[in-house]
Amino acid sequence: MDKELDEKTIGIALLGLGTVGFGTYKVLKAQREEMPHKIGVRLELRHILVRDKEKAARRTGEPALVTDNYDEILKDDKTQIVAELIGGIEPARTYIEKALMAGKHVVTANKDLIAADHGRLLDLAKERHCDLMFEAAVAGAIPVITPLKQSLAANHLTEVMGIVNGTTNFILTKMTQENMEFSEVLALAQRLGYAEADPTADVEGLDAGRKIAIMASIAFNSRVSFENVSMEGIRQISANDIRYAGEMGCVIKLIGMAQCDGSAIEVYVAPMLIPKNHPLASVNDSYNAVFVRGDAVQDVMFQGRGAGELPTASSVVSDIFEVARNIEHGCCGRISCTCYKQLPIVAPENVRSKYFLRVEVEDRIGVLAELTDVFARHKVSVEQIIQKQRTGDSAEIVVITEKVREGDFRKAVQCIADKSGTRRICSTIRVHTL
Amino acid sequence: MDKELDEKTIGIALLGLGTVGFGTYKVLKAQREEMPHKIGVRLELRHILVRDKEKAARRTGEPALVTDNYDEILKDDKTQIVAELIGGIEPARTYIEKALMAGKHVVTANKDLIAADHGRLLDLAKERHCDLMFEAAVAGAIPVITPLKQSLAANHLTEVMGIVNGTTNFILTKMTQENMEFSEVLALAQRLGYAEADPTADVEGLDAGRKIAIMASIAFNSRVSFENVSMEGIRQISANDIRYAGEMGCVIKLIGMAQCDGSAIEVYVAPMLIPKNHPLASVNDSYNAVFVRGDAVQDVMFQGRGAGELPTASSVVSDIFEVARNIEHGCCGRISCTCYKQLPIVAPENVRSKYFLRVEVEDRIGVLAELTDVFARHKVSVEQIIQKQRTGDSAEIVVITEKVREGDFRKAVQCIADKSGTRRICSTIRVHTL
Secondary structure, eight states: OOOOOOTTEEEEEEEOOSHHHHHHHHHHHHTTTTHHHHHSSEEEEEEEEOSOHHHHHHHHSOGGGEESOHHHHHHOTTEEEEEEOSOSSTTHHHHHHHHHHTTOEEEEOOHHHHHHHHHHHHHHHHHTTOOEEOGGGTTTTSOOHHIIIIITTTSOEEEEEEEOOHHHHHHHHHHHHHOOOHHHHHHHHHHHTSSOSSOHHHHTSHHHHHHHHHHHHHHTTBOOOGGGOEEOOSTTOOHHHHHHHHHTTEEEEEEEEEEEOSSOEEEEEEEEEEETTSGGGGOOTTEEEEEEEETTTEEEEEEEEOSSHHHHHHHHHHHHHHHHHHHHTTOTTSSOOOOOBOOOBOOGGGOEEEEEEEEEEEOOTTHHHHHHHHHHHTTOOEEEEEEEEEETTEEEEEEEEEEEEHHHHHHHHHHHHHSTTEEEEEEEEEEOOO | OOOOOOTTEEEEEEEOOSHHHHHHHHHHHHTTTTHHHHHSSEEEEEEEEOSOHHHHHHHHSOGGGEESOHHHHHHOTTEEEEEEOSOSSTTHHHHHHHHHHTTOEEEEOOHHHHHHHHHHHHHHHHHTTOOEEOGGGTTTTSOOHHIIIIITTTSOEEEEEEEOOHHHHHHHHHHHHHOOOHHHHHHHHHHHTSSOSSOHHHHTSHHHHHHHHHHHHHHTTBOOOGGGOEEOOSTTOOHHHHHHHHHTTEEEEEEEEEEEOSSOEEEEEEEEEEETTSGGGGOOTTEEEEEEEETTTEEEEEEEEOSSHHHHHHHHHHHHHHHHHHHHTTOTTSSOOOOOBOOOBOOGGGOEEEEEEEEEEEOOTTHHHHHHHHHHHTTOOEEEEEEEEEETTEEEEEEEEEEEEHHHHHHHHHHHHHSTTEEEEEEEEEEOOO
């Protein structure tokens, strides 16, 4: 069973053979000849941990590699790198911890776990002098973690802003380009396999929330976990909102936003009106992109495939190469946790944004004056108030505020909702200012 | 004179205090508090090499750091990192060689030198177990070298395509948005300081040629030097070309292009018609961007500031941090030259492209037939031929070819130019196909 390994071979185990696991398997095969040149060592896939051994044996044609017993992997000293590609919190967390405790380096694509437990796992890796890499956990194929940790290290970063969920970007793009409503496009996306049967994690912003938590932690050198992120999804966005946004020179995107002035961090996921000349505005379909601002770099954007079998595997295997180089040069743990600050997270109600509000009111004289009065009482400065269209005895009003405290804005909206002349609060959407 | 350095301090010397040198000086100051946390060591600026000591002393207020004698730096054992920010071939090359020979690590922003001598300098660095980093040499602030060498290492890359010259992108953007002619915008760019008094290196594509040579070398693991790159600039592009491109759903960009099918490399700089839905099409003004295609990653794009004091310094100082981490972990030379192949470069006449040709001919019956005949005789398949406008007895014809050999196309164009009915070959521009 034990194969002869010369000194220049590093053994790997894959945990999971789903979409990303099988992609990783394929990319490792495709890179077999190149590896020794690229990293100075040969990698040997020694184990694939799965639940269904027969299926995995059929899929790979390599039954000898397949196991359902994790202890086999832990006990194999020649396996130095474990790639966790199962996803979810458990058993992934336990597997990663055990691997690190056994002195094995870990590469993972697991955003759920990293967003929840980034700090603790990195601390454990450091303690064990191991690498723990997770480029694939954020924005799939797009290099984001390495640029943030290394290529942009000479900056005080002030903003990380990303389209980091392909499903919602596909939905919003279709709504924009074909003037469709959310529910129609969601059904289409589900038929095409771009959205899950239960689309909650995508359309409610949870998936984007995990990714912005991870990026914020690295960008601002301060731990931000998933529970720090306030999230708002795109279910409420209608074709009308998108049309009005277009009239204002904007598109609507679901944005993961993290900003830091050096003393506190604002972090949230929300749909936003983005001016068409912003680089993120032309990132369409299922593409992802991350826009970063810093004191030296000014602004920089990374764009590409945020998911998919081979794109995600591109990041996983590049991380494996990086770990292998570190093993070869005896410098594992070279870059570990970079969170050396403990900055507070701004409470959601204190985050300041510019807002777009669409509201349906009774069409009568004085209604605009009443609205402006409510805003004034709640310290919400209004930039524009526009009567859009009348249907029967209803009028549709669009309000654009200045940058205001979210708490003040929400109270003003609640007060408007409670007024007898208000038929419906149609939507409240943040407006990004350049 | 010798300051006390504890073990955890690494000395640096800056060569040059021009735009990038002074930017680097400022960013090192700005990162002073963060450094020990980010890289585990403190960096100490020990020398600044300049020609005019007085001016540099005034500029920095630190006369003790300023020297005009390079030997002082070479002899200082506490200076472990030399940042060469002078540019040009000499004396930069000699300085870098001497630094490496003295066992000092080098960070450089020098595209001229790296494009000419990439391989030899990296070999020397490897021999001396030193790091030689040059992220700032390509596309300024945008992380390109690290992503190509590390984050995308698990790919067979097939295409690197970039807008890597800010001056020409500014000119083409203005021409497009304000319907101006090349010479008008060039004059404006010179007034604004976006173009040099002698704009040759920019508008003839030489600057872009250096950058695409460097990127091609890394992407395809095979040495490509500046002399391998065929270059065409943007002087011939007119407002009419841009207008017609727009009618075809395209914009015109100056593109550094490198493609590799695994057996040979095509590399050139040329203006191109780019479809508006290509990510590069919306990169405007003086922004740079690099678009990369590979078998696993699919496609990915990096966009940002390609020049400027602080943006370029962002890359220089991030490289310095990287070298410092390597020193700290005893793993310098961890990633050295990645050119382990020796692929041939395709001769320019054998490169296959789709072309846009605009020609002014005598307005008479049969002229279109004559043109199509010339193309057929030269094995140039034509996709479209359109009569655009008539002025007096002249007609303007636009021809779009299929993908054809450049040699065949050039001969056909020469043959058309020689015909008595041809008034003028207005322009020949490549068309990018997705």
